[in-house]
Amino acid sequence: MDTMKSARKNETGEVGSDLSEQIKAATKDNHVRAENTQLMLSYQKGEITLVQYKVLLCSLYEIYRALEDELDRNASHPAVAPIYFPQELARVESLERDLEHFFGSEWRKRVIVPAATLRYGHRLRQIGRENPELLVAHAYTRYLGDLSGGQVLGKITQKSLGLSSKEGLSFFHFPGVSSPNRFKQLYRSRMNSIELTEKEKAAVLEEAVQAFELNIQVFDDLQKMLSVATETADQHKDRSPAAVLPSSPIVQFTVGLCVALATIGVGMYAL
Numbered sequence: 506m507d508t509m510k511s512a513r514k515n516e517t518g519e520v521g522s523d524l525s526e527q528i529k530a531a532t533k534d535n536h537v538r539a540e541n542t543q544l545m546l547s548y549q550k551g552e553i554t555l556v557q558y559k560v561l562l563c564s565l566y567e568i569y570r571a572l573e574d575e576l577d578r579n580a581s582h583p584a585v586a587p588i589y590f591p592q593e594l595a596r597v598e599s600l601e602r603d604l605e606h607f608f609g610s611e612w613r614k615r616v617i618v619p620a621a622t623l624r625y626g627h628r629l630r631q632i633g634r635e636n637p638e639l640l641v642a643h644a645y646t647r648y649l650g651d652l653s654g655g656q657v658l659g660k661i662t663q664k665s666l667g668l669s670s671k672e673g674l675s676f677f678h679f680p681g682v683s684s685p686n687r688f689k690q691l692y693r694s695r696m697n698s699i700e701l702t703e704k705e706k707a708a709v710l711e712e713a714v715q716a717f718e719l720n721i722q723v724f725d726d727l728q729k730m731l732s733v734a735t736e737t738a739d740q741h742k743d744r745s746p747a748a749v750l751p752s753s754p755i756v757q758f759t760v761g762l763c764v765a766l767a768t769i770g771v772g773m774y775a776l
């Protein structure tokens with residue numbers, strides 16, 4: 506399997522047998538692919554739009570709800586306890602604050618996620634029930650990502666959207682982590698202390714690759730959803746003066762988003 510091949514290949518080089526090193530080596534190519542999704546490229550170019558950020562927040566909320574529900578439920582599992590840091594890392598409440606900031610008090614009714622996000626959530630809930638030792642792969646992928654490139658993305662979001670305060674940006678802030686680098690070192694050492702059989706370790710590496718792929722699919726679906734929505738809104742704009750649709754860009758965009766949801770099979774639901 507590719508994952509094992511890449512972990513083994515590197516073992517003969519500078520990569521040791523620690524889980525933290527192997528997981529980084531095994532997901533190296535997937536990290537590059539994630540960085541090169543259209544959504545992440547928009548970020549790196551400093552071109553993130555408010556709509557992109559809002560739909561991303563909706564999906565992150567669904568993902569972290571599933572991840573943190575399962576981490577909480579399995580907090581005393583021997584493969585979860587060492588990497589269980591709810592005070593320092595939990596993101597659900599910060600995402601709720603950001604969603605309320607952008608969508609208002611009725612934000613729960615306005616959370617829209619694509620099918621890929623639902624699949625990601627289902628996977629997290631499934632492994633939480635059936636193979637909690639795999640949760641470390643998902644916690645690593647999200648939290649260490651948030652504490653690495655994520656910190657830069659926070660600054661880009663603030664700049665791109667012209668936000669003057671930190672409102673709407675809670676997701677990127679970890680008040681319980683004074684030094685992301687030191688915390689990442691601690692997290693890695695905790696990962697390395699988890700006792701896993703060779704078979705379980707291989708499954709964790711494979712799951713980490715899947716975790717990156719699930720993220721990539723979410724970014725791709727979000728981008729498709731936004732492209733279809735924008736195109737639809739543009740088409741309707743051209744149909745004036747007899748346009749049946751209201752002329753406000755926001756309403757046009759919302760109508761476009763609904764068409765996009767139908768087009769790419771999106772889950773839209775009230776939480």
Ligand code: HEM
Nearest residue numbers: 529539540545548549645646647649650653654655717720
């Ligand atoms: C614009 C997109 C991204 C950029 C610029 C970026 C950048 C970075 C950088 C600079 C590091 C630190 C590397 C190191 O310390 O050796 C890092 C680490 C990491 N990133 Fe990303 N990243 C991006 C997207 C993502 C995404 C989408 C994910 C997963 C969902 C992710 C997951 C990770 C993880 C898990 C680590 C920790 C690696 C380790 O030390 O084991 N990144 N990223």
